[in-house]
Amino acid sequence: MTLRRSLLLSTVAAAAALASFAPGAFAQAAKLKVAAVYTVPFEQQWVSRLHIALKAAEARGEIEYKASENIANADYERVMREYATGGAQLIVGEAFAVEAAARKVAKDFPKTSFLMGSSGKPQAPNFAVFDNYIQEPSYLAGMVAGGMTKSNKIGMVGGFPIPEVNRLMHAFMAGAKEVNPKVEFSVTFINSWFDPPKAKEAAFAMIDKGADVMYAERFGVSDAAKERKVLAVGNVINTQDKYPDTVVASALWHMEPSIDRAIKLAKDGKFTAEDYGPYSMMKHKGSSLAPLGTFEKKVPADIVTKVQAKEKAILGGSFTVKVDDSQPKAAFK
CATH class of the missing domain: 3.40.50.2300 (Response regulator)
Incomplete structure (x- = not known):
């Protein structure tokens, strides 16, 4: 091999090595x-x-x-x-x-x-x-709650009356009303995102007034329901493994579609200001109704059938859950 050819090959190899650390290639690998x-x-x-x-x-x-x-x-x-x-x-x-x-x-x-x-x-x-646009599974969870209450009184404990919480409560209430027009609600906000003892006390007050199903928007509510042997419906996460005889259903939030989208766009240099709320909806797999699990044979068959039909209608686009961001103020005595 001639000296000139050797130097040429070395130069090409060096250029290739440098190219592999070019900004675009490095950003893609990093x-x-x-x-x-x-x-x-x-x-x-x-x-x-x-x-x-x-x-x-x-x-x-x-x-x-x-x-x-x-x-x-x-x-x-x-x-x-x-x-x-x-x-x-x-x-x-x-x-x-x-x-x-x-x-x-x-x-x-x-x-x-x-x-x-x-x-x-x-x-x-x-x-x-x-935000957690999970009003669709909240509606379905409300249908389950409406079919399970015997007193026709459902208690609801939330953190703050902000749109993200309000819309879930309204959807839940609408779902319960669809299968049980006689159901009444009591709504309390504890003005905290994380105060289980305060949420528990608020739940106790509602149970004392006859609520036999509790909407657990905050931690602490399911503990009160368990102690008083009434039912609870979960929000955002599924806690039935911790409360197998208490939590009958849960509206689940899956943040993966939103996070994965943001990561990809940021990596590609294409991230922009947009509303990711819709990626939390069921059609994007951003939310779902948790399996009934331990309550699979306890929820009335006709309620299960109605819930399944409504879920199919939501996914098919023939039914849209109304978004109501106003503060719910329902109360039973």
């Missing part, structure tokens, strides 16, 4: 740096959906994931900025009580992608929003 900021513990039902979806992406080797839990509202902006300054490419969290601060951070870091739980609109160019 893991996306994702950070999450949560105001409650990882195990809180709402946040757990985000955390599980992100941990799954981490396990697949798609992202580097860091997260902070129990961050006070006053510290939320500071933690967001620390992650953004530290190189996070996608930041996930909940902006419900810190809207102005979270949106300000997004403006200051236009090259960082933000996917935040929010009641507001997307903010161009990089602030996308989401």
Whole structure:
């Protein structure tokens, strides 16, 4: 081999090696740096959906994931900025009580992608929003509850009366009313996202007034139902394994479709400000009614048939669950 040919081959090989580290190729191979900021513990039902979806992406080797839990509202902006300054490419969290601060951070870091739980609109160019659009399985769960109550009184305990909670309660109530027009409701908000003792006490008060089915929007409600030997319907996660004789049904939230979409778009440099709410709907596999499990043979057959028919209608597009974001104020005496 001549010296000239040897040098030429060496130059080609070097160029190929450098090309493999070109910005586009490197970005494609590198893991996306994702950070999450949560105001409650990882195990809180709402946040757990985000955390599980992100941990799954981490396990697949798609992202580097860091997260902070129990961050006070006053510290939320500071933690967001620390992650953004530290190189996070996608930041996930909940902006419900810190809207102005979270949106300000997004403006200051236009090259960082933000996917935040929010009641507001997307903010161009990089602030996308989401919430748990699980009103469809909530309607189905309400049908089950309406068919299971014997007193025709259902208690409902929520965190805060924000649109994301209100719409689920209204959907649940509408589902219960469809199969049982006689059913009455009592609604209480504990003004906290994570206070199981307070939620439990609120549930006890409703059970004392005759509620024999409880809508457990918050942790603590199912504990009260278990102690008083009444039924409960879960929200966001399935806790029937912990309450096999209490939790009859649950409306489940699956955050994977939203998280996976955000990760792909951020990796591809195509992330934009959009509303991810619809990706939590049943047609996108973002939500579902949990299997009846231990209550499979306890729920009346005609109710099961009606629920299955309604689920088919929802997925087929012939039935749409009404979205009502107003605060429910129903109460029985």
